[in-house]
Structure formats: structure tokens, C-alpha cells
Amino acid sequence: MNTTLSLTESILFLKKLVLTQTSSYNYTGINVCLDIIKKEFMLFDAKATLIKSDSNNNNIPIALKLTKNAEADTKWLFNIHVDTVFDQQSSFNDFTINEDHTQATGPGVIDAKGGIVIIRNTIKLLESAPFSKDIGWTVLITTDEEIGSLESKSIIEREARRHDYAFVFEPPLDSGNLIKERPSSSNILFTAIGKAGHAGRDYKEAKNAITGLIALINTLPPLTSPTHTINLGTIQGGTRENIIAESASCSLNARFMIDSELKDFIKQCEEQATLIQEKTGIILSVDVQSFRPSKPSTPKSSHLYSMLDKAAKEANITLSYENSFGVCDGNFIAHQGTPVIDTMGAKGFGMHTKNETIYLDSLITQSQLAFGTIKHLYEHQQHAQ
């Protein structure tokens, strides 16, 4: 097993992916990019399946699935997304390498096209390992992560159940630290419906929806604590100064490290909405628009992380971990009971900004870590038999 990975060739593959525009809504670009990825993985004799949206007939791709050795005893899932947060009109559409060739900037370089290159490199190492026939793998590239994984969620969950271990190739934190535990997260919409009227004539019988909405927002707990964070994302209501507002709404995101605390929070919002409605006559509703379960530490996941630590030690790489309020598709995988390390992607900084930058050498080092983890786990299983 002497496969060496080429950084030059990895950068070329990354450049090709980054220069293919893949905003979550750019289905043409996403299809082109998935095709590039599919061709790349055909080198490994993988079976490719393009999963399309079943909610319409618009030829919308939801995921590309590439599988090999599906009958093997140990099966690994490699998951990441191809869509980016940058829309088609964005001026951020170039791939620039810095002077000393250590960093590159471009849309999706770390979130998450670098991760796709790292998956390819990991499999390259795996396929040339002597134990490769004992390992089955599926690469699952989804297309809607940046808009909540609404359609890919069930596909990710299904694949998680079919596999023994998983990697998600989201980038580590800007500090280089990997994430262990993640919170549960929910997008929630507060809506208030009052009764419109003239600001001067109807002030007695009209009901201002904005006041009902504010009353509900005022019942929220402190917005941040060590165990939760609440973000008021958007707020709107009313039409003009001299009209009593008929409707108002606020969309927010709440993240709690413990699932049940998020559920309690939602329940409290609903109870407060009912109380305010009874008092004011303003109709208040609390709609849970998405719910992502938390990713707590388990004995199985701790074992997997210990294999990663072994791989890091062998490669002379220092690893540090942190918990984060960030969520990703790793939450869905963990919820199926499949141990998952979900920050195996490219290192860098500035994700979701026009300064998104990758440390290019991580295209190689992260692949070595992922492969090393698979190898140590395999060896551990052989010893145990």
C-alpha cells in the first residue's frame, strides 16, 4: 500500500468543482457538478445512482449515491453536500490561489467542495489497501444541505441505518478543532393576526398584531446560555404608521444541547402564545418548521473518535475537539445510532462569506486521517475476532 496522493491533482479537482456554480437552487449547475463527481468516482468501479426529487417532476437532483462492496462486513458512509450558500448572481465566483500556494479562496472551497476532494482521496487510499475487499462504502453527495436538507434527510437517515460507521466531510472549526457533540436545532415561526383599523378612529376595537408578537417575544428566556442559543432571524409586521397592524411575524432559530430542552422550549412558547391570545384577542401561532435532533456522545462514537486519535498520532497530527452550536447532516446520522465523525472536511476559514478560504494541504492530511481511522478500526476488529 504505497499510494501517494497528489496535492497538485487534488487542487485541480477542487478548482473544477468550485468553478461549477452550485447554489442550492441552481439545479443545472448541481447536475453538471454531480456529473463531474460521478466520472471521478467511476475510477473506483462504484455503482452510481442519481436520486431525484419525488415532490415534483422538474428533474431536481437530491443526491448522488456511489456504492462499492455493498455486501462487505463493515460498511462506511461518506457524506457531504455539493450545494453552496452563494447564489447564481453572486460576484464571488472565482478560485484564487495565494502567492505561496498554501491557500485558495472561492465559493464552497471548504463548505464543502474540499470535502468532496477529501472523500475521493480517502477512497483512493482505501481502495489500494490490502483489506479493501473487507470494507464496503457509500459516498452520498446531497444537494440541499444549505437549505435545511428537507428532501435529502430521509435518504441520509436510510443510508445511515445501512452503514456501520460514517464520516461527514464538513470543515473543522476555524481554530482547526474538530466537533464532537452538536445541539438539536429548530426553525420556528411566530405569527400574530390582529384586526386592522385606522390609527386614530379605530384604536379601541382594532387589535395591533405587532403588540401581540412583541408580548410573545418578551416571554423568551435569555437568548444565550452555555447550553442554548436563540436567534431572532427575521421580524416583520404592519404596513404603515397610520394603519393598525393586521399581521406580524418573527422567524427564529433555537439550538439546545439536549433534545428534551428544545422540546420544552417549544412547548413553553406555545403555552405563552395561548395565554397572550386569551388576554388580548390577538391570534398567535407557533409553527415548528424544522427540527434537527442533537448529536450527543455515545460509547460507540467515543470508540470511533479513539480510532481517529490513533490515526492522528500515527500521522503526527495534533487534534483538539470542541462542542459546537453548529448543526449538520451528522445530526441525522447520529440519530439513527450510527457513530459519526462529522468534521473530516477541509480546513480553512470564512465559510459562508466571500473570504471562504482553504488550507490546501488539508486536502491530503484530512484524507490520511480518515483513511487512518478506517484502518485502525479494521485492525481493532481483526484483533477482537
Ligand SMILES: [Zn+2]
Ligand atoms: Zn454551509
